[in-house]
Structure formats: C-alpha cells, structure tokens
Amino acid sequence: MRDSIEAGPSFFTVLASRRSVRGYLPEEVPLQTLESIFSAAQQAPSWCNIQPWRVWVTRGAQTRALVDALMTAATTGAPTPDFPWPPEYPEPYGKHRRECGAALYSAMGVARDDRAGRQEAWMRNFRAFDAPHLAMVAIDRRFNHYAMLDLGCWLQSVLLGAQALGVATCPEASLATFPDAARAVLGIPDELGLVMGIAMGYEDPSVAANRCRTTRSALEANVRFVG
Secondary structure, X not given: OOXXXXXXXXXXXXXXXXXXXXXXXXXXXXXXXXXXXXXXXXXXXXXXXXXXXXXXXXXXXHHHHHHHHHHHHHHHOOOXXXXXXXXXXXXXXXXXXXXXXXHHHHHHOOOOOOHHHHHHHHHHHHHHHHOOEEEEEEEEOOOOHHHHHHHHHHHHHHHHXXXXXXXXXXXXXXXXXXXXXXXXXXXXOOOEEEEEEEEEEOEOOOOHHHHOOOOOOOHHHOOOOOO
C-alpha cells in the first residue's frame, strides 16, 4: 500500500501542504485507504451531533458513468444547482476570486482572451480533472445553512485526512451544478440537496494546472484578538 495511517506528518504540516489538485493519475486509491479517510472524517463535529453529510464515493466504472453523465449535462443544458451560487462577490472577496483565477490560468498558460482555452479549462471541472474517484456530497434540504456549517467541518477533515495519506483532492462546487445527472447515476434521493463533489486520487505532476499556487491574506485581515 502506498499510504499508512499509522505514522503520518504533523497536523500543521498537512494543513500547510494541502492544495487543490487539478490533474490525476489513472491509478485508483486502495479501498482501505478511502475507508480510512472517510472513517476518520466521521469524527467531525456537528450541530447537536446530527452528522448531516451524505456521501457517495465512486470507483471504476461508476466514476466513468458519473463523469459521462455530468459532461453530457454540461454540454447540453444550463446549470440547475440545488443550492445556487452567490450572485456576486463584493470586495475584498471579489479580489481573492480574481487572483485565484489569474493564478490558475497563468499556470495553465491560458491567456485572458483565449476563449477556447478557457472553455476547455471550465469543462475539465466536469471530468473531475480525470480523477479516479469522486465523492458526491449532499445534505437534507431542510437543514440548509445549519448543515453547511457542519459540512465545512467534515470537508476539512476529509481533505486533511487525504493529504496525510498522500491522496490528492479538489473540492468542486461545479460537480453539483447538474444534480439530476448525478442522481440518475448514483440514486441520490430527492430530499437530499447536492452541495458539491470532491475529486480524489494521486496527483499527476505533469499537469500544468498543478503548478498553480494561491496566497492567503495576513492573519489580521480575518482575525481580531480582543481583550
């Protein structure tokens, strides 16, 4: 096995090294490793311990079927997410978003006026960047933003657990923009709203997008110590 849960890097090392990976090798992650990641994430805190995350993790033919369905939906119809994206990004959030996009397209060598290149880059989202596994994440629609708080705790646990075991990830809101396609393949019940997907696998270092690095604001931009 490539990974071991027994002796891994420190929490702070894992936190600092985690990043979104947008290009994967075809090699699948062993089922035991996937189970270790998601089992550990079950320890995430949640409001009144409701544990609202509901997750479908694909492998093999199921991954290919889901990607095919998402690609077909993305090329033939308009997005219909269960939870709409923000209509705008006021400052300073808009600045962060623009800087992130600039860093990514620069790493890929896609110019701002390259419409074809940008469209191709966008469509790679629905291929989950060729990852061998997708984790599709849903919550009961009745909980809305309360469950989103819990989901954030769970998601970070998954991402850091994967990083600790050498598994690359990329959380993607775009994978939830055509929920009917995902429901048809995975049998996700209608009462659950699809929130996002997570691409998972081993990083392909030859993919240009994986050279992208984003920055973080100084601590004082987000946190105040009082008293």
